[in-house]
Amino acid sequence: xxxxxxxxxxxxxxxxxxxxxxxxxxxxxxxxxxxxxxxxxxxxxxxxxxxxxxxxxxxxxxxxxxxxxxxxxxxxxxxxxxxxxxxxxxxxxxxxxxxxxxxxxxxxxxxxxxxxxxxxxxxxxxxxxxxxxxxxxxxxxxxxxxxxxxxxxxxxxxxxxxxxxxxxxxxxxxxxxxxxxxxxxxxxxxxxxxxxxxxxxxxxxxxxxxxxxxxxxxxxx
Amino acid sequence: xxxxxxxxxxxxxxxxxxxxxxxxxxxxxxxxxxxxxxxxxxxxxxxxxxxxxxxxxxxxxxxxxxxxxxxxxxxxxxxxxxxxxxxxxxxxxxxxxxxxxxxxxxxxxxxxxxxxxxxxxxxxxxxxxxxxxxxxxxxxxxxxxxxxxxxxxxxxxxxxxxxxxxxxxxxxxxxxxxxxxxxxxxxxxxxxxxxxxxxxxxxxxxxxxxxxxxxxxxxxxxxxxxxxxxxxxxxxxxxxxxxxxxxxxxxxxxxxxxxxxxxxxxxxxxxxxxxxxxxxxxxxxxxxxxxxxxxxxxxxxxxxxxxxxxxxxxxxx
Numbered sequence: 411x412x413x414x415x416x417x418x419x420x421x422x423x424x425x426x427x428x429x430x431x432x433x434x435x436x437x438x439x440x441x442x443x444x445x446x447x448x449x450x451x452x453x454x455x456x457x458x459x460x461x462x463x464x465x466x467x468x469x470x471x472x473x474x475x476x477x478x479x480x481x482x483x484x485x486x487x488x489x490x491x492x493x494x495x496x497x498x499x500x501x502x503x504x505x506x507x508x509x510x511x512x513x514x515x516x517x518x519x520x521x522x523x524x525x526x527x528x529x530x531x532x533x534x535x536x537x538x539x540x541x542x543x544x545x546x547x548x549x550x551x552x553x554x555x556x557x558x559x560x561x562x563x564x565x566x567x568x569x570x571x572x573x574x575x576x577x578x579x580x581x582x583x584x585x586x587x588x589x590x591x592x593x594x595x596x597x598x599x600x601x602x603x604x605x606x607x608x609x610x611x612x613x614x615x616x617x618x619x620x621x622x623x624x625x626x627x628x629x630x631x
Numbered sequence: 632x633x634x635x636x637x638x639x640x641x642x643x644x645x646x647x648x649x650x651x652x653x654x655x656x657x658x659x660x661x662x663x664x665x666x667x668x669x670x671x672x673x674x675x676x677x678x679x680x681x682x683x684x685x686x687x688x689x690x691x692x693x694x695x696x697x698x699x700x701x702x703x704x705x706x707x708x709x710x711x712x713x714x715x716x717x718x719x720x721x722x723x724x725x726x727x728x729x730x731x732x733x734x735x736x737x738x739x740x741x742x743x744x745x746x747x748x749x750x751x752x753x754x755x756x757x758x759x760x761x762x763x764x765x766x767x768x769x770x771x772x773x774x775x776x777x778x779x780x781x782x783x784x785x786x787x788x789x790x791x792x793x794x795x796x797x798x799x800x801x802x803x804x805x806x807x808x809x810x811x812x813x814x815x816x817x818x819x820x821x822x823x824x825x826x827x828x829x830x831x832x833x834x835x836x837x838x839x840x841x842x843x844x845x846x847x848x849x850x851x852x853x854x855x856x857x858x859x860x861x862x863x864x865x866x867x868x869x870x871x872x873x874x875x876x877x878x879x880x881x882x883x884x885x886x887x888x889x890x891x892x893x894x895x896x897x898x899x900x901x902x903x904x905x906x907x908x909x910x911x912x913x914x915x916x917x918x919x920x921x922x923x924x925x926x927x928x929x930x931x932x933x934x935x936x937x938x939x940x941x942x943x944x945x946x947x948x
Contacts, residue, residue, distance in 0.1 A: 422807040426811065427810060429942065433931075509927050509930075517941075540946050543945050544942070544945070
């Protein structure tokens with residue numbers, strides 16, 4: 411029993427780290443830093459999934475942990491790094507309006523997520539049920555990041571961060587999804603990032619920038 | 632019995648005053664190594680203090696008594712703060728008198744005196760530095776309070792020695808909110824001690840100064856005391872950090888005798904060496920922020936600390 415208590419505590423600490431990284435992403439300006447943070451988020455996700463697999467004794471969670479390691483820690487950050495290198499956007503930084511205000515909104519979202527998850531996590535029986543609120547908060551913060559950012563790449567990063575949150579929610583509430591679904595999602599993500607990478611080049615060719623505000627008007631004046 | 636505790640109390644303060652410049656010297660040395668410069672000797676701060684104490688003080692013509700008294704006030708406030716913080720032992724008679732909130736008040740008193748003294752002469756740079764210092768201070772204080780509230784919630788006490796004792800009592804409990812509190816505390820420590828993202832302690836450009844701008848008019852023994860007080864402040868902040876986040880080795884209540892004290896001393900030196908290297912590393916990685924970005928930085932520290940409180944409430948069970 412003491413070891414499972416210890417594992418639960420380590421999982422809580424990892425969940426807190428995940429939330430901290432989400433907030434750090436919200437406040438970063440440089441695209442490259444965002445990708446590094448995304449990779450770190452993936453690494454924490456990998457560790458927590460491994461721990462859940464160890465404590466529950468379900469071997470298929472190890473597979474999904476390995477998938478997380480390959481896809482979210484190595485492949486996707488690498489692809490994104492190459493993309494911004496090819497786009498010449500390594501040192502791109504976007505003007506963020508009022509980071510403290512964004513962070514305050516983020517804080518409100520966290521409170522909302524915690525309040526929302528409280529009754530749900532009462533029903534769950536896994537040792538990680540308390541982290542459901544954090545998973546929900548990570549999803550909402552990624553949403554917030556997608557809303558406040560204007561560049562195409564950062565929106566994709568927000569999308570990937572949201573998927574991280576969903577994955578974490580799945581492992582913490584129900585010990586992960588069935589293997590088929592997980593494989594499907596992983597493939598979707600990979601293909602999605604490839605397609606969005608092609609979109610980046612199209613957008614830049616059309617408008618000479620990656621700013622999505624150009625997409626809001628129907629015709630050129 | 633009580634005589635011995637008072638001796639230990641006194642020894643702790645004297646030790647803090649004695650090794651605070653050493654800590655600053657160690658950080659300067661680590662920074663120099665990281666920047667591929669040849670490092671100044673470890674004892675450089677002491678030589679500096681020695682040199683300054685042997686000089687004749689020059690005072691501006693308009694200097695009032697406040698200007699002359701401020702170095703002593705600063706040094707006294709920091710020495711008193713060192714007496715409250717459990718750096719070696721938790722059985723401190725003075726620490727029972729003042730809790731951590733009073734400690735923050737003590738730091739605030741020192742800050743007010745320093746700013747007033749900087750404005751006292753009436754030079755432009757001193758006034759500018761004082762204003763900036765007050766701005767940074769009023770933003771950093773709530774963040775620091777939130778960090779402390781976090782620890783208070785976990786252990787149910789506002790006195791730093793009780794926190795260390797409480798930690799020793801149930802060692803296994805690692806609260807996830809500690810991560811948030813530690814990050815926020817590091818940010819506040821850097822801002823409050825005029826370290827790199829907010830203020831560059833080694834700058835020679837008056838327009839970017841915060842802390843240094845306030846000391847421009849001081850000389851000789853006054854300057855020595857002010858410099859000593861600021862290295863004591865950094866030492867105190869480091870010791871608050873140890874008490875909150877790394878309280879291993881501190882001799883807790885009832886652990887009398889020589890061996891625990893010696894172990895506590897060794898642990899303190901080891902932690903200071905590591906913390907100094909880590910601080911130098913963090914500073915070398917970060918660039919100085921524009922002064923208008925400082926509110927953003929400190930607001931982030933505050934929000935992270937609040938987040939820690941929320942996480943603690945969520946994961947308490």
